[in-house]
Amino acid sequence: MSLAPGAVIGIIGGGQLGRMSAMAAARLGYRVHIFCPEADAPAAQVAAACTVAPYSDHAALARFAGAVDVVTFEFENIPTESLALLASRRPVRPSPEILAISQDRLREKRFLNDCGIATAPWRAVEDADGLARAVAELGLPAVLKTTRLGYDGKGQAMLRDPGDAGIAFAALAPRPLVLEGLVDFAAEISVMVARGADGAVVAYDAVENRHKHHILDLTLAPAPLPVELLSEAGAMARHIAEKLELVGLLGVEMFVTEIDTLLVNEIAPRPHNSGHWTLDACPVSQFEMQIRAVAGLPLPPATRHADAVMKNLVGPEDMALWPRILATPGLIAHHYGKDEARVGRKMGHFTRLFPRGALPGAFGIEDALRLR
Ligand SMILES: Nc1ncnc2c1ncn2[C@@H]1O[C@H](COP(=O)(O)OP(=O)(O)O)[C@@H](O)[C@H]1O
Ligand SMILES: [Mg+2]
Structure with a gap:
């Protein structure tokens, strides 16, 4: 079709x-x-x-x-x-089966591990005794999460010492829950991958994501990490898309550990906040790629003509900056049309482009984000 x-x-x-x-x-x-x-x-x-x-x-x-x-x-x-x-x-498109996997952290982790893809160590937690066993097996610190309905860090609790377990268990619903070993990550990255109805797979370059209060704050494209690691991330995302027999777009979130290994955190079979940079830095954005896949059109290469930094605009604090964002040369501003800027609500984002290969280091990025 x-x-x-x-x-x-x-x-x-x-x-x-x-x-x-x-x-x-x-x-x-x-x-x-x-x-x-x-x-x-x-x-x-x-x-x-x-x-x-x-x-x-x-x-x-x-x-x-x-x-x-x-x-x-x-x-x-x-x-x-x-x-x-x-x-x-x-x-x-994507199929209900794929959505069912991504809706449930336990199914998601089982699926990934069955594909030979590493995740943080995890245990399913059905009840308080199960949590005690999981804590004994994985050790602390660890993160207790609901298996369903979590987003922007909601439905999660950090366990630092055994005394945290009871309160966290009582606070999280629905059950079962999942306990994950805390990954001491060097960076968080993600890859947007698409697969067409004809089975062709394309993946955008891996990007680095930095969070503030569990909400995505910045995306750096490409991720400033060794190229071998980034191509491994791309290969993993393609492998997942193929195993899922995806038709559509999928975001794959990963942790880069201190020893440069990749662990997949979660997958999302839809456009993803960490792919917004593609609107301005790629001839074909993640949104067009999704529509092409869903409509049965050919998928063009996921090429990138620029490096980019994407900054999310969250809640009333960031939206107060909107006039200054519009007045700052070089910022590409996106507003989502929401009238009420509640705390933690994603209201828009902006992107700044750099020539390919010229993404600045930490100080340069800070400078590039400075408003007039
Ligand atoms: N096992 C873990 N180890 C370290 N950090 C984690 C772990 N799980 C989640 N986090 C942190 O919390 C963020 C949100 O968790 P995630 O599982 O992606 O849930 P969601 O995005 O659905 O809220 C991650 O991007 C990461 O920064
Ligand atoms: Mg996430």
């Missing part, structure tokens, strides 16, 4: 990822129909149509399926039954 211009791409989820996908789809001549529970969502503002209904509303989902040619998503926490309903009526 390859969609002709004028076809309708259905996107589940109405956030900024859907907004930027919808803009990429429009450029290729497609119409986008958003399905999300909120009125006036960032994606709906730039889409041809929007259904506002809960993700569990089967009648609304059935009408939506009838109005679109293919379904994709920008949001992972879609109920299984809702996806099954959509998949019974229209192609869903």
